[in-house]
Amino acid sequence: xxxxxxxxxxxxxxxxxxxxxxxxQAPDMELIAVFTRRExxxxxxxxxxxxxxxxxxxxxxxxxxxxxxxxxxxxxxxPEQTPYFASMFNTIDSFDTHAKIPEFYQAVNEAATKYEKTxxxxxxxxxxxxxxxxxxxxxxxxxxxxxxxWGKGLSQGHSDAIRRVNGVKNGVQYTIPSxxxxxxxxxxxxPELTTGEKHRRVCYVVAEEGADKAAIENEIKTMPNYxxxxxxxxxxxxxxxxxxxxxxxPHGGFVIRSGNTGDNKQIYEFSLTLDSNPEFTASVLVAxxxxxxxxxxxxxxxxxxxxxxxxxxxxxxxxxxxxxxYL
Amino acid sequence: xxxxxxxxxxxxxxxxxxxxxxxxQAPDMELIAVFTRRExxxxxxxxxxxxxxxxxxxxxxxxxxxxxxxxxxxxxxxPEQTPYFASMFNTIDSFDTHAKIPEFYQAVNEAATKYEKTxxxxxxxxxxxxxxxxxxxxxxxxxxxxxxxWGKGLSQGHSDAIRRVNGVKNGVQYTIPSxxxxxxxxxxxxPELTTGEKHRRVCYVVAEEGADKAAIENEIKTMPNYxxxxxxxxxxxxxxxxxxxxxxxPHGGFVIRSGNTGDNKQIYEFSLTLDSNPEFTASVLVAxxxxxxxxxxxxxxxxxxxxxxxxxxxxxxxxxxxxxxYL
Numbered sequence: 001x002x003x004x005x006x007x008x009x010x011x012x013x014x015x016x017x018x019x020x021x022x023x024x025q026a027p028d029m030e031l032i033a034v035f036t037r038r039e040x041x042x043x044x045x046x047x048x049x050x051x052x053x054x055x056x057x058x059x060x061x062x063x064x065x066x067x068x069x070x071x072x073x074x075x076x077x078x079p080e081q082t083p084y085f086a087s088m089f090n091t092i093d094s095f096d097t098h099a100k101i102p103e104f105y106q107a108v109n110e111a112a113t114k115y116e117k118t119x120x121x122x123x124x125x126x127x128x129x130x131x132x133x134x135x136x137x138x139x140x141x142x143x144x145x146x147x148x149x150w151g152k153g154l155s156q157g158h159s160d161a162i163r164r165v166n167g168v169k170n171g172v173q174y175t176i177p178s179x180x181x182x183x184x185x186x187x188x189x190x191p192e193l194t195t196g197e198k199h200r201r202v203c204y205v206v207a208e209e210g211a212d213k214a215a216i217e218n219e220i221k222t223m224p225n226y227x228x229x230x231x232x233x234x235x236x237x238x239x240x241x242x243x244x245x246x247x248x249x250p251h252g253g254f255v256i257r258s259g260n261t262g263d264n265k266q267i268y269e270f271s272l273t274l275d276s277n278p279e280f281t282a283s284v285l286v287a288x289x290x291x292x293x294x295x296x297x298x299x300x301x302x303x304x305x306x307x308x309x310x311x312x313x314x315x316x317x318x319x320x321x322x323x324x325x326y327l
Numbered sequence: 328x329x330x331x332x333x334x335x336x337x338x339x340x341x342x343x344x345x346x347x348x349x350x351x352q353a354p355d356m357e358l359i360a361v362f363t364r365r366e367x368x369x370x371x372x373x374x375x376x377x378x379x380x381x382x383x384x385x386x387x388x389x390x391x392x393x394x395x396x397x398x399x400x401x402x403x404x405x406p407e408q409t410p411y412f413a414s415m416f417n418t419i420d421s422f423d424t425h426a427k428i429p430e431f432y433q434a435v436n437e438a439a440t441k442y443e444k445t446x447x448x449x450x451x452x453x454x455x456x457x458x459x460x461x462x463x464x465x466x467x468x469x470x471x472x473x474x475x476x477w478g479k480g481l482s483q484g485h486s487d488a489i490r491r492v493n494g495v496k497n498g499v500q501y502t503i504p505s506x507x508x509x510x511x512x513x514x515x516x517x518p519e520l521t522t523g524e525k526h527r528r529v530c531y532v533v534a535e536e537g538a539d540k541a542a543i544e545n546e547i548k549t550m551p552n553y554x555x556x557x558x559x560x561x562x563x564x565x566x567x568x569x570x571x572x573x574x575x576x577p578h579g580g581f582v583i584r585s586g587n588t589g590d591n592k593q594i595y596e597f598s599l600t601l602d603s604n605p606e607f608t609a610s611v612l613v614a615x616x617x618x619x620x621x622x623x624x625x626x627x628x629x630x631x632x633x634x635x636x637x638x639x640x641x642x643x644x645x646x647x648x649x650x651x652x653y654l
Contacts, residue, residue, distance in 0.1 A: 275591035
């Protein structure tokens with residue numbers, strides 16, 4: 001009989017696939033099943049021993065799964081799924097619609113508390129590790145300012161906006177943090193910076209044959225909300241170059257706090273440089289799945305966030321090992 | 328009647344002085360007394376309302392102080408003081424003799440558990456925030472390597488070693504992390520690096536009049552343990568330059584984890600750039616004093632480390648505010 005933590009995954013998109021990889025790196029976990037809205041037969045996991053189950057039958061796995069990792073989207077999936085699954089399982093999700101977090105928390109907290117489950121919401125890197133560092137930095141340096149920069153990273157929303165421009169066949173957009181703005185913050189100057197001053201946007205566009213490239217470039221650069229307020233660069237490339245050089249999903253960014261103690265400047269900085277955004281996010285979800293399981297064992301029921309979880313809960317190592325080798 | 332967390336400080340050196348400044352930045356704390364081995368009358372705090380008390384009379388303050396911040400040294404003070412004070416108060420200390428942490432933990436844990444107190448040990452930035460990040464990084468990226476770089480920072484031990492060299496009137500030493508080594512780690516290459524390959528040492532030396540500078544430089548550069556294994560640079564300066572340019576205690580460093588998920592490289596990085604090492608360390612101690620108080624209120628007795636403390640416990644902000652504004 002296995003004493004590993006038994007994991008289920010809801011959703012088989014990029015995040016779900018990353019979660020399968022992350023579970024393989026966790027010495028103390030095993031994947032039991034992937035739940036999907038599609039016909040289970042249509043999914044070819046190629047993972048011996050892992051079941052594929054229709055999402056409608058999830059309740060049958062109540063006693064076989066310790067933590068359900070919810071890999072759906074924040075717009076429509078998670079607002080329904082997390083409260084529903086939190087009535088049957090401990091859960092982890094990556095809900096990232098910042099403005100709606102308070103009401104999402106409340107709905108999940110009610111379900112999880114009622115059914116004595118533990119749900120850690122809004123896990124990943126932002127929200128997630130970045131949030132964590134914003135709070136730590138604010139607590140250790142009360143006098144100061146937090147700055148968050150994103151990138152270099154592929155932005156799905158901005159890439160979609162490019163692809164809607166007349167004459168554009170395909171394209172991607174990278175958000176790039178301004179080195180100049182980062183250096184200003186690191187200097188302790190505490191500048192006031194708009195999002196546009198903190199980032200620039202670099203586009204790689206495949207134009208349709210015979211399209212007016214100057215018109216495309218102008219339309220992108222003047223597009224309100226998306227590009228007009230930014231320093232935007234447009235590069236035209238071929239289909240082959242797009243496939244070869246721009247098929248990954250890199251991302252990352254910086255949380256910097258510029259603080260003061262007495263007359264002294266103190267800079268706190270956290271950063272991530274990720275070759276794969278979904279795989280890293282999945283790795284964070286899996287580490288916090290361990291915490292959800294342990295908190296539930298301790299009868300700490302209800303909805304939690306990364307702010308409520310101590311590092312020892314997400315580590316597979318013993319307290320003795322951590323004190324001896326990591327302190 | 329005040330509902331603030333009441334703090335005592337043991338020791339009035341640089342760390343104790345930094346702690347006084349840090350408490351002033353904490354909206355929910357007040358300093359009650361500073362305890363010292365010196366004659367209390369000899370200390371001029373210039374802090375209205377704060378008592379100066381001989382350390383021998385600390386037990387009289389059992390009911391007046393919520394958390395005692397222990398600002399003594401790791402070599403001889405803390406191994407005695409923390410277990411002693413943990414039998415009367417919740418405590419925070421910055422014990423940093425890595426090899427002795429397991430036995431120190433045990434001694435403190437016994438005292439604190441027996442007397443229902445909460446003691447968070449080895450708090451600061453290394454051990455402390457750096458340890459915290461080593462554990463977080465290891466948990467979210469199980470396949471990878473942790474690297475710790477120190478500096479740019481003034482090293483007291485190496486400065487003392489310089490000052491013992493014949494013909495040296497005064498001097499300081501900075502440990503400087505190798506940019507080349509950091510870039511190699513950031514690239515995901517996972518190099519094997521000795522401490523000497525990760526750091527170089529830069530010395531500013533005031534020579535006695537008529538001293539043989541070439542001999543001084545040679546003696547420093549070939550000194551075993553301290554400098555021989557490092558790329559060491561020796562600069563001769565005047566007394567005035569030493570006072571003007573080298574009287575602060577800057578420090579900092581980097582914790583970098585170079586990890587992999589699937590075929591993708593993922594880099595996790597935490598860094599500090601501190602103009603004042605003792606003031607920053609004190610700020611961390613004070614934030615964790617809040618956590619010690621709260622953990623004790625929840626009856627979580629015994630010795631703890633930063634690994635056992637969730638971010639919400641060190642923040643003065645409410646859970647609602649954190650979820651709304653920081654997640």
